[in-house]
Amino acid sequence: MEIRPFAIERFYERWEFRAELMLSSSDCESLSVSDLLALEPDAEERLRVLDLGYTEVPGSLELRTAVAGRYERAQPQDVLTLAAAEEGIFIAYHALLGPGDHAVVEAPAYGSAIDVARSTGAEVSLWRRHHEDGWAYDLEELESLLRADTRLIYVNSPHNPTGSQMSRAAFERLVEIARGRSIILFSDEVYRGLEHDPADRLPPASDLYERAISLNSVSKAYGLPGLRIGWLASRDPALIDRVRELKLYTTICSSAPSELLVALALRHGDALVERSRRLVVSNLPLLDAFLDRRHDLFDWVRPKAGPIGFPRVAGAFDVQAWCEETAMNAGVLLLPGAVYEEPRHVRFGFGRASLPQALERLDAHLG
Ligand SMILES: Cc1ncc(COP(=O)(O)O)c(C=O)c1O
Structure with missing residues (x-):
């Protein structure tokens, strides 16, 4: 298998635990084990006596x-x-695609969505959206990319890194297009629930379309990335079976303590997601004000959903070198757009409680 290095995760591997203030994360403020155990009276005892054998x-x-x-x-x-969702991207693509297949993947995208698809040997076309068009969803262009051998379309809404959200009408049209050709719709919904206006929330693709696979995890909207649990949902048993076969080669089963804690968290899922959404919505105006003050440097399409946005940076300097210098000298971590092959952009994250402090530090650093 040939696969390119994962640029986003490589950058974070290098910087995430070296810079003091995270200003680009795609996850929201996390919870502690004791926060979760407080959700139900018998939770602590159940965790204490949990058998640490393999799980189903x-x-x-x-x-x-x-x-x-x-x-x-x-x-x-x-x-x-x-x-977590990352395992789902890897095993779903490898279970469902191979040489001779064609897939369409939204771009820019979380790197593995593109590179793991390519690593299967399938031919991959990018459904590219553009800052200049307000990151608009051009469904006619998507249709023009489809071929007789197109097996799968990958989309991610709310979107990493732009924070855009497909409208209900566009999403339904997408389902109609996929259904008309019996194409698998692989819908990455890890930011679902973080729509800034809850009226913009889309149904999970798997509720709308029988050949859709909805991918989700507790890493983003639920504030629990350290539990490393995600899931796929699909009403097509053959699709789930094929992906499960590959899970036997990756993890076999998930971590027993994490499964218990995630089941507990999901029973209180609405409250946990709402906690993250509120933080995102209260932080966003602070970031707005910062970007307004710095409009000479940043120009953004204001995100509509999720904890991240993707401004374009003015000037001819090297944005990645600037992000590294800022991490080193100001202790504030931004994500350079080069990791998405968008070198004039930078990713800001606004789902953490430390956002005001990080912005203040960045302001001072910019002078
Ligand atoms: C769109 C998208 N899908 C999947 C993932 C992977 O998430 P997880 O931490 O659950 O593996 C991420 C992480 O940033 C993401 O942004």
């Missing part, structure tokens, strides 16, 4: 029941749990 391959029934409860039309058997 598709995920414990308790966890799959809690996941299914987050969908209108999913049953526990429609769910496959994962070691």
Whole structure:
């Protein structure tokens, strides 16, 4: 298998634990184990006596029941749990694509969405959106990319890195296009619930379309990335079966303590997601004000959903070198757009409680 280095994660591997203030993260303020254990009276005792044997391959029934409860039309058997969304991207693509297939992937995108698809040997076309068009979703262009051998379309809304959100009408049209050609719709919904206006929330793709796979995890909207649990939901049992076969080669089953804690968290899922959404919505005006003050340097399409935005940077300097210098000298970590092959952009994250402090530090550093 040939695969390019994962530029986003390489950058964070190098800087995330060296810079004091994170100003680009795609996750929201996280919770502690004791925050979770306080959610139900018997939770602490259940964790203490938990047997640390292997768990069920598709995920414990308790966890799959809690996941299914987050969908209108999913049953526990429609769910496959994962070691977070990243495992889902890897095993779903490798289970469903190969040489001779064609896939369409939205771009810019979280790197593995593009590079793991390519690593299967499938031919990949990018459905590219543009800052200049307000990151608009051009569905006619998407249709023009489809071919007789197109097997899968990957989309991610709310979107990393632009914070854009597909409208309900566009999403329904996308489903219609996929259904008309029986194309698998691989819908990465890890930021679902973080729409700044809850009226913009889309249904999970797997509730709308029988050949959709909805990908989610507790890493973003739920504030629990350290538990490393995600899941796929699909009403097509053949799709779930094929992906499960590959999970036997990656993790076999998930971590037992994490499964217990995530089932607990999902039973209180609305409250946890709302906690993150409120922080995102209260931080956004602070970032807005900062970008307004610095409009000579940054120009952004204001995000509509999720904890990140992707301004364009003015000037001819090297944005990646500037991000590294800022991390080193100001202790504030931004993510250079070069990791998305958008070298004139920079990613800001606004889902953390330390945002005011990080902005103040960046302001002082810029002078
Ligand atoms: C769109 C998208 N999908 C998947 C992932 C991976 O998430 P996880 O931490 O659950 O593996 C990320 C992480 O940033 C992401 O932004």
